[in-house]
Amino acid sequence: MRDLAALPKAHLHVHLESTIRPGTLRELGEANGVAVPAEPPQFDGFRAFADYNALIRACLQHPEDFERIAREYCEDELAQGTRYAEVTFTAASHGERLGDLEMPLESVLKGLSGLETRLLLDHSRRRPVDRAERTLDLALKYDEVFAIGMAGEENHSLRPFATVFDRARAAGLHLLHHTGEDAGPDSIREALEVGRTERLGHGIRVLDDPSLVAEVRERGLALEVCPSSNVTLGLVPSLPEHPLPRLVGAGLTVTLNTDVPSVTGANLAEEYARVRDAFGYDDTAMADFARASVTASFAPESTKQRMLRDIDAWLTPAAGG
Numbered sequence: 001m002r003d004l005a006a007l008p009k010a011h012l013h014v015h016l017e018s019t020i021r022p023g024t025l026r027e028l029g030e031a032n033g034v035a036v037p038a039e040p041p042q043f044d045g046f047r048a049f050a051d052y053n054a055l056i057r058a059c060l061q062h063p064e065d066f067e068r069i070a071r072e073y074c075e076d077e078l079a080q081g082t083r084y085a086e087v088t089f090t091a092a093s094h095g096e097r098l099g100d101l102e103m104p105l106e107s108v109l110k111g112l113s114g115l116e117t118r119l120l121l122d123h124s125r126r127r128p129v130d131r132a133e134r135t136l137d138l139a140l141k142y143d144e145v146f147a148i149g150m151a152g153e154e155n156h157s158l159r160p161f162a163t164v165f166d167r168a169r170a171a172g173l174h175l176l177h178h179t180g181e182d183a184g185p186d187s188i189r190e191a192l193e194v195g196r197t198e199r200l201g202h203g204i205r206v207l208d209d210p211s212l213v214a215e216v217r218e219r220g221l222a223l224e225v226c227p228s229s230n231v232t233l234g235l236v237p238s239l240p241e242h243p244l245p246r247l248v249g250a251g252l253t254v255t256l257n258t259d260v261p262s263v264t265g266a267n268l269a270e271e272y273a274r275v276r277d278a279f280g281y282d283d284t285a286m287a288d289f290a291r292a293s294v295t296a297s298f299a300p301e302s303t304k305q306r307m308l309r310d311i312d313a314w315l316t317p318a319a320g321g
């Protein structure tokens with residue numbers, strides 16, 4: 001079996017605020033007067049997870065805090081063979097909280113270095129439409145931002161945000177929403193029709209409706225599957241019971257992602273390793289996941305071609321081997 005940290009990978013679904021090293025979070029908590037538990041708590045659903053995210057946000061106050069987590073994020077990704085990442089950041093929420101809309105995003109952009117990255121600004125479905133407008137305004141100001149997307153509890157409809165999506169599309173931004181994570185096919189249809197999503201963020205519940213599976217397959221829409229996150233957040237009972245093999249078997253384009261690595265304890269290379277161990281995939285299958293991550297990305301064509309070549313090289317037997 002080949003080293004999965006050496007396999008070139010694109011990371012398409014990861015929240016910057018959930019990548020913070022445990023030691024860094026403790027230090028930021030101490031500096032900013034927030035009591036950080038030694039370990040992330042056990043989550044019994046989205047609410048408990050949202051509470052933990054509030055604690056993480058409270059640890060992020062100053063420009064150097066944001067710059068540091070972005071810099072360390074890049075270092076950690078490079079160490080596990082990530083060559084390109086589309087990173088999600090809830091910029092407007094931090095900006096409103098701290099009374100300076102641009103500072104958190106500008107600080108993150110300063111910290112991102114060494115790894116080819118593009119930023120997606122997300123917005124919670126629970127939050128007001130006018131904040132979504134501010135997220136979009138922010139996204140349009142910075143070339144490094146390529147997309148906006150909706151996250152959070154899917155029982156909140158995307159319909160109130162339709163005008164935001166129209167404006168984003170008209171301005172050339174991509175739309176990438178969380179959907180089909182905890183809610184079923186109706187939510188995915190809404191993300192396609194109202195949200196105009198260009199991939200399914202999670203999307204695992206697509207399997208509830210064979211006609212939707214066929215539509216997603218025919219349209220070539222990739223799924224950003226995050227197996228460890230689904231288990232940690234209680235959406236899937238255990239990794240061996242994860243629907244990943246059924247998604248692959250249905251002919252869908254499946255990418256592997258971490259979503260919230262500091263909470264699951266799995267970085268991207270570890271996520272690949274857990275999947276290989278749980279389902280017995282061989283190196284060819286793991287290379288296929290990596291290829292899918294590249295082709296489903298919005299990376300420049302030159303980056304895609306170089307990464308696909310390097311994935312082939314990873315699979316090629318060494319001379320004399």
Ligand SMILES: [Zn+2]
Binds near residue numbers: 015178259
């Ligand atoms: Zn997510």
